[in-house]
Amino acid sequence: MPRPPLQQPPRPYPRPRLRPRPDARTTVPAVTADSLVVADFGPRRRASRPEGSRREPNPYRRLFTIPGTRAFTLGNLIARLPMGMFSVSAVIMIAGARGSYALAGAVTATGLAATAVVAPWTARLVDRHGQARIAVPATAVAALGSLALVLCVRYGAPDWTLFAAYAATATTPNTGGMSRARWARLLKGDPVRLHTANSFEQAADELCFMLGPVLAAFLCGALFPEAGTLVGVVLLLTGVLTFAAQRSTEPPALGRTATATRSPVRAPGMPPLLAGFLATGAVFGSMEVVTIAFADAQGHRAAAGIVLGLQAAGSCAAGLLYGALKPTGPAERRHPWSLAAMALLIWLPLLAASLTGSLVVLAGALLVAGMATAPAMVTGMTLVQHRTPEGRLNEGMTLAVTGLLGGIACGAAAGGWAVEHVSATAGYGVPVAAAAAALLISVTATAGRPAPAHA
DSSP, X not given: OOOOOOOOOOOOOOOOOSSOOTTOOOEEEEEOSSOEXXXXXXXXXXXXXXXXXXXXXXXXXXXXXXXXXXXXXXXXXXHHGGGGTHHHHHHHHHHHHHSOHHHHHHHHHHHHHHHHHHHHHHHHHHHHHOHHHHHHHHHHHHHHHHHHHHHHHHTTOOHHHHHHHHHHGGGOOOHHHHHHHHHHHHTTTOHHHHHHHHHHHHHHHHHHHHHHHHHHHHHHHHTOTTHHHHHHHHHHHHHHHHHHTOOTTSOOOOHHHXXXXXXXXXXXXXXXXXXXXXXXXXXXXXXXXXXXXXXXXXXXXXXXXXXXXXXXXXXXXXXXXXXXSOOOSOHHHHHHHHHHHHHHXXXXXXXXXXXXXXXXXXXXXXXXXXXXXXXXXHHHHHHHHHHSOTTOHHHHHHHHHHHXXXXXXXXXXXXXXXXXXXXXXXXXXXXXXXXXXXXXXXXHHXXXXXXXXXX
């Protein structure tokens, strides 16, 4: 019987690839007691975000992508830091050499009064002739005044020379106002980013006024009494020269004809706004004096600077957070609400002092209360930018700062009177009254005004 033909062996299966394709998935099956499990070890792709849900970029990082903004901001911060150093340095220097805090306080008060008169005039020249052309020589005059004060104190010159020298420092330009004027020009027509820029500037103010006195006290104590003033002069000159060198972001000089418009003081809506800044400044001035007196009454006067620094820290943090949020509604409507929050939270230090008498609890209350001041200041400065006539923005900003300085002086005097004639605890009623006055002014001015188109 013939054999059947040999069958060809079956073809071997193709060998699997050792390396899967980059987009293939590698799976391993496994059998358990009651189920089949397939483990997938292949690469995963991140699920794409649905449309409209992508994380928005950091608003501050986006702010400083504008060419030239980082450079002028750095110079402005260096120039702004001495603003919190000069008065403390002058008090330490004069009181140490002449043995009189009354004389030191009178000299610094005279400089503050001179600033209230000279600063708007300097800002008007800045609007007319340009920031660099006016700020640099004005800073040089102020630096010479500070150096003259050091020499008069050092070599025992008559008391009247101290007043004259410190009054010369009133020509110091308002670098914060000039910086805000640059932002207003660069971000014209972009209210969201302008809101972020104003919030950053307010946080920078709080940071400089928080660090300035601490740095001044350290320099005067660790080195020699004149060290705080001398270092402040160097920082001021360096910062202003750096700031003025950034010509690409500088607002154009408008000349005498363009700035011959009505004064910002008489612009619609500006008088009550400036009055509100005066009342807000009284909150700051009275809070500082009363807190120092309260800490002294508790036997911890040296801790007053740290406690006040917490208030500034709260305001700085709130300013940065407020700038990261998109504003809703026009600034005219937001301003009374921000002042209402300040008037409400400013009760916390009074309650902490009267109910507990603890400096630690007071420090926490000041930290929380400080968080309400930055939104009020940011919104107020936004309104100044809206209401200042064209070509007078530096002057309008400086008038707002002058109102704050005047309020700080009045608040310090009222707080000192309350501490001396009543008690340190009762003195916290002064900032409460000042905050209520600022709210009342804003509500009265806003009532009946039509909501503007801009935010």
